[in-house]
Amino acid sequence: MSKKEKSIDLFFTVIMTAVSVIYVYPIFAIFINSLKKESAIGTNTVFKMPDTQTFAGLANYSDAVSAKGFIPAFLLSVFITVTSVAALLVFCSMCAWYIVRVNNRLTKLIYGLFVFSMIVPFQLVMFSLSQTADRLFLNSPWTIWLVYLGFGAGLAVFMFAGFIRSVPIDVEEAAVIDGCSPIQTYFLVVFPMLKPTLISVGILQTMWIWNDYLLPTLVLDIKKYKTVPMLIQYFRGSYGSVQMGPMMACIMLTVLPAAVFYLVLQKYIVKGIAAGAVKG
């Protein structure tokens, strides 16, 4: 590498460092404020570091956890995300395999509907979806995964179908010759081969469902059940009386698991995004 190129790269490193600092700053600002006493948090002191007078330790965090109902909301979010994503992975991959391998007019029509559903904005279906969920008693945390399965199926089927098309059929035929039934063929031969796409789809759907605010708000009874985004919006809604300290602690407690999830699975997330885009 020439000297000139080296200095260009150094210049870029400096630029990107500055960009990264700007990127992290908003979260850092929320973090330092979540450590301050309530009286010390105001719009004109947001960027001041806490000092001995204003430092509140983890008081806001214990307040958020104990008084603000963060733990039930967190567990509810985990439960809804895990059940919904698991259902999406199993049922959508099964359906996509059938659609690809039994290539007839009916499966083409069904596939077309799935693709169409990816484009339709949520606002078009939001009212009748919440009413349908009520009528069919799907409006509880135990059954909301069925709503997510139905509304989120489009992208998952689309990505699975794209991958299955690239998988040679020979292995499956060999399994059939060896006496496997289609169900055995699917679960013993095909499903394990889908691993990379299972991970990609799982991550994309987890990011969506974990952060989703509107669908659970409309489907669940907010007085009884709050997911994390619902909890945060709920406290924000009551403007004047909102306590900023515990609020910011809540935000940090939401950002933290997302950050851990990201750092642990970064390799797969990056691949998943790229794969989702190429097929999109």
Next chain:
Amino acid sequence: MATRNELIKKRYFVFFVLPLLAAFTVGFIIPFIEGVWLSFCRFTVIDNASFTGIKNYISAFGDKGFRAALWFTVKTALVMVLLINTAGFVFAVILTREIKGTAVFRTVLFMPNLIGGIVLGYIWQIIINYVLSVVGAPLLALNSTAGYWGIIILMCWQQIGYVMIIYIAALQSIPDEMSEAAQIDGATYLQTLFKIKLPMLFSSIMICVFITLTNAFKLFDQNLALTSGEPAHATEMLALNIYNNFYARPGLMWRGIGQAKAVIFCIIVVMIACAQFRLTKEKDGEYNE
């Protein structure tokens, strides 16, 4: 082809497809059909819907708030798409040079994508209000210019990392031989970038433009959390305008009008999707010839 059909007997439809199809019917097909039908009705709940023809559509187009929300959405969407894609592309080019710290920069830039829209909106509301109070300008609740640029800054912060990941993957899929050959022929770095790489990235650029454009049109959580349309609905985007018709506006006719707006909204998004699809197809065709 015969073996294909023997591989899965058609009767396995019940096992493989039917469960998902049932959920899909409940979660999408019924709500979609009902949603379109309700746009021609006056209703507060589904049971009291009465057919009123295209009245809702006339009211929707006559609603100043809707036209304002449409215009606000278009002008934010265009600026967002431009800024996000330009910055994402530039960062991708820089980070494929394998400079020091690449892994860290990539991690940091993508991080905001993991944070939900509600939390993002709330974080930026705090930050922007601080900056406004320092310069002595009115806060977000009274300042529509700040609300406009605020939502753009927020979306840039969230989505630059996302498109950057896609551009990085696309840049890395271009074989090194191409740029090496160009450089041997005397092309400069920038010439190689713009004349060789950029045309090859066309389909990735289309995809990213489409993703960011659709995201901008469908934007809801961030809009709700950052300004909730304040001041006086001046920063209200399409999705929030429709939502408010349903859940925040008194009057018997508003749900029907909201539903009609949602159909119009859907048609716009479908048109964008079709345009993208055709553009990508055409360009791919050119390459294949």
